[in-house]
Amino acid sequence: xxxxxGAQLTSRLLLGTAHYSSPECLRLAVEASGAxxxxxxxxxxxxxxxxxxxxxGLIEELGCRVLPNTAGCRTAKEAIATAxxxxxxxxxxxxxxxxxxxDDTLQPDLFGLVEAATVLTEEGxxxxxxxxxxxxxxxxxxxxxxxxLMPWAAPIGSARGLINKTALKTLRAYFPDIPLIIDAGIGxxxxxxxxxxxxxxxxxxxxxxxxxxxxxxxxxxxxKAVAAGRLAFEAGLIEPRDMASPSTPVAGTPFFKxxxxx
Amino acid sequence: MKVLLNGEPFATDAKNLDELxxxxxxxxxxxxxxxxxxxxxxxxxxxxxxxxxDEIEIVAPRQGG
Numbered sequence: 001x002x003x004x005x006g007a008q009l010t011s012r013l014l015l016g017t018a019h020y021s022s023p024e025c026l027r028l029a030v031e032a033s034g035a036x037x038x039x040x041x042x043x044x045x046x047x048x049x050x051x052x053x054x055x056x057g058l059i060e061e062l063g064c065r066v067l068p069n070t071a072g073c074r075t076a077k078e079a080i081a082t083a084x085x086x087x088x089x090x091x092x093x094x095x096x097x098x099x100x101x102x103d104d105t106l107q108p109d110l111f112g113l114v115e116a117a118t119v120l121t122e123e124g125x126x127x128x129x130x131x132x133x134x135x136x137x138x139x140x141x142x143x144x145x146x147x148x149l150m151p152w153a154a155p156i157g158s159a160r161g162l163i164n165k166t167a168l169k170t171l172r173a174y175f176p177d178i179p180l181i182i183d184a185g186i187g188x189x190x191x192x193x194x195x196x197x198x199x200x201x202x203x204x205x206x207x208x209x210x211x212x213x214x215x216x217x218x219x220x221x222x223x224k225a226v227a228a229g230r231l232a233f234e235a236g237l238i239e240p241r242d243m244a245s246p247s248t249p250v251a252g253t254p255f256f257k258x259x260x261x262x
Numbered sequence: 263m264k265v266l267l268n269g270e271p272f273a274t275d276a277k278n279l280d281e282l283x284x285x286x287x288x289x290x291x292x293x294x295x296x297x298x299x300x301x302x303x304x305x306x307x308x309x310x311x312x313x314x315x316d317e318i319e320i321v322a323p324r325q326g327g
Contacts, residue, residue: 016327026325041326044268044319045293047286052322056292059323069326077299084301085294085321156327184327206327 002201004037004148004179005094005126007065011036012196013226014067014181015219016206023058025215030062033219038064039096039204041071042086067128069096074109076116083120095120096150096183097129106156106184110137114144121145130183133167135174142178149175150183150204153195157207159187162194172199189218189225196229197237263314272318280307283320293322 002009015035020026030038040059045052059066068086073079076099083095099116101109108131117127121144128148129141138149151171154160162168163185172180182195183204192203203226212218265272267282276282279295279302295302296319302310312318 016325018325018327020325039326041324042294042321043324045288045291045322046268047288050287050291050322052324053292055325056323071326081296081299081301084303085296085319088301088303089292089294089321089323 002179004128009036009202010034011223011226012202012230013192013223014039014183014202014204015209016204017059018206019210020215023055026210027058027062029209029215029219030064031219032216032223033209034223036064037067038062039067039069039206040090041069042082042089065094066090066092067094067096068092069130070098070116071100073099074112075099076112076119079112079116080119083116083125084123087125093124093126095125095127097127108132108152110134110140113137114140117141117146118144128181133164133171135167135171138171138175142175148179148181150181152184153182153191154185154187156184158185159208160185161187161191162198165198168195168200169198189221192222193225193229193232196226197232199233202226263312265312265315266317268318268320274312276312278308278312279310279318282312282318283307286320288320291322293320295320 002012011034013033013035014037015030015033016039017026068090070079070082073082079099097117099109099112101107113129117129120127127146128150129146130150131137133151141149154163179201181202181204182200186192186203186205187208195203209215209218274282276285298317
């Protein structure tokens with residue numbers, strides 16, 4: 001059982017809601033993923049198109065807990081104002097806090113992130129910061145009051161998988177009691193399984209499912225990979241070694257002779 | 263007066279933010295608002311006067327990752 005800010009969850013897969021070919025495809029993919037949390041955003045609403053009103057109806061039908069993000073915010077001030085709009089709009093104190101530093105890498109601005117996390121925590125938000133694998137930033141975020149951390153695996157939408165495994169292992173070892181969710185850069189179910197085998201608590205992804213040839217089937221594949229990875233972590237993985245070690249018992253091998261001549 | 267509504271120039275004589283939202287057909291809509299970079303709660307829209315060159319954001323739920 002995964003606990004995030006007091007919420008108990010069975011699924012360790014969090015799913016984004018963007019890039020699906022249709023609302024029906026999104027609905028079926030969320031269902032197949034078993035996700036109990038879906039990420040959402042907020043955008044300017046046109047008086048004519050009223051796009052957001054229809055989308056909200058769909059989200060309500062899904063019956064999932066929503067995790068609004070502050071995607072696209074470039075400063076702490078923008079992220080704080082966006083988080084407050086999201087809190088009112090979605091009726092949740094949870095916020096996936098994003099402060100973006102660079103358009104090409106979409107990497108988090110760690111300074112702005114800590115600044116915004118500090119303010120938002122003081123104002124009663126439960127902050128899930130989209131961060132990097134940087135240990136010092138993680139320490140600052142925890143000191144700011146974040147009870148969950150969401151380090152990236154790789155840049156958003158890149159499908160590169162766990163680029164810096166060493167640092168991610170360090171982060172896991174350093175924060176044994178803080179829920180850590182790998183957020184962004186996951187491309188394949190094996191990436192997700194690997195993160196879970198390393199002891200990460202959950203995985204958040206979007207593009208790898210939404211842009212798959214068959215998003216519904218891929219959602220199921222990710223659900224199985226995340227569950228398998230978690231099971232493997234709980235079971236305890238063996239350590240890799242350089243030399244072979246026979247799996248079949250050596251004792252009693254037929255035709256075996258000790259060379260007495262030497 | 264001319265304001266900037268969601269990044270676009272917009273002429274209005276709405277006295278406050280609540281009136282502007284209603285005129286746009288958002289009275290019952292799922293929206294959130296900000297003026298000049300700061301969040302304005304739904305309950306405070308009526309007491310938020312609009313002045314020339316105000317930058318107004320009206321947002322709604324949307325897909326996100």
